[in-house]
Amino acid sequence: MSHATLTSPVPVTPAAAAPAPAAGASSASSASSASSVEARILRLLLPYHRTTGAGSADPADFPEQLRQIRQFTDAGEPVLFTLPGFPCKSPNPAKVLGHLPDEGERLSLAFLDRLCSRIGEVHAPGARILICSDGHIFGDLIHVPDEHIDAYGDALRDLIAGEGLGRLGTFDLRDVHGDLDHDTKRRLVTEAYAPSVEALRALVRSDEETARLYRGITRFLVEDTADFDGTRSALQRECRIRAYGVIARSRAWGDLIADCHPRSVRLSIHPQRPGAEKFGIRLLDAADAWATPWHAAVLRGRGGEARLMHRAEAETRGRLVLRAGRPSHFEERG
Numbered sequence: 001m002s003h004a005t006l007t008s009p010v011p012v013t014p015a016a017a018a019p020a021p022a023a024g025a026s027s028a029s030s031a032s033s034a035s036s037v038e039a040r041i042l043r044l045l046l047p048y049h050r051t052t053g054a055g056s057a058d059p060a061d062f063p064e065q066l067r068q069i070r071q072f073t074d075a076g077e078p079v080l081f082t083l084p085g086f087p088c089k090s091p092n093p094a095k096v097l098g099h100l101p102d103e104g105e106r107l108s109l110a111f112l113d114r115l116c117s118r119i120g121e122v123h124a125p126g127a128r129i130l131i132c133s134d135g136h137i138f139g140d141l142i143h144v145p146d147e148h149i150d151a152y153g154d155a156l157r158d159l160i161a162g163e164g165l166g167r168l169g170t171f172d173l174r175d176v177h178g179d180l181d182h183d184t185k186r187r188l189v190t191e192a193y194a195p196s197v198e199a200l201r202a203l204v205r206s207d208e209e210t211a212r213l214y215r216g217i218t219r220f221l222v223e224d225t226a227d228f229d230g231t232r233s234a235l236q237r238e239c240r241i242r243a244y245g246v247i248a249r250s251r252a253w254g255d256l257i258a259d260c261h262p263r264s265v266r267l268s269i270h271p272q273r274p275g276a277e278k279f280g281i282r283l284l285d286a287a288d289a290w291a292t293p294w295h296a297a298v299l300r301g302r303g304g305e306a307r308l309m310h311r312a313e314a315e316t317r318g319r320l321v322l323r324a325g326r327p328s329h330f331e332e333r334g
Contacts, residue, residue, distance in 0.1 A: 087135030104293025
């Protein structure tokens, strides 16, 4: 695949993220930290940091990520990133083109694989990203059937293999608890790892990051509910309740991943502040900091650039393009 097809928010180049030296930062330890392999790796990620507040281009503002990366660089091993995400497509047809991966996933996965390749240029053992698909863990709460989540996950694996993205791997609920049904697996993971709703409510009241996540998930649930026959206020009340369940199970899924892969650099598709335990990462350019390929469609500009937006908007601005006979994305009209 040519690099020209890898549309990402900004070019993946070490120089693009290299911060200017701060005034007075002249100590030997600062110089050593700034030139360390883990700092050079982190600089490759910083242009894509997904955050709702002020960002930072200084690796020193991300001590947890430096520590996580250092576990691998000190051992001379490939860096393992874990990324919960790529769950399933939104059930709202006004937002997406269907229930299977399309151009948004293809570009995002290619971007992640290319990012691993660039890490290999500064750390010889290279890097891998494990896509930890979380659709099954909360599929019943977001009203997406397990059959659609299975089909999405299978197609995602086929896409990774077909595009030759050898630095990516996948992990989902089908990989734990043997041959039990999805409902039983959801219950077991939730019982073992999920925080209580009461604990989450307290966090929403006291922690702005959690409150922001709660508001974002609630908004997605409202937007994604296309078949509700009650009032708007009733829908919002229901979605606020479901949002707590989605967050609780998402945290349970994250803790399960951490148990299965205790040594990893933890990524997130949700915005994260500098210094947080997880590093929020953008996959494609979008006006909304919360936008993802599975909640939107891709509009290709006349210059080839890709932007995420709701299908309803994209189809007013572009023509539909098929790939392998399936709706893939829109191309802006000339």
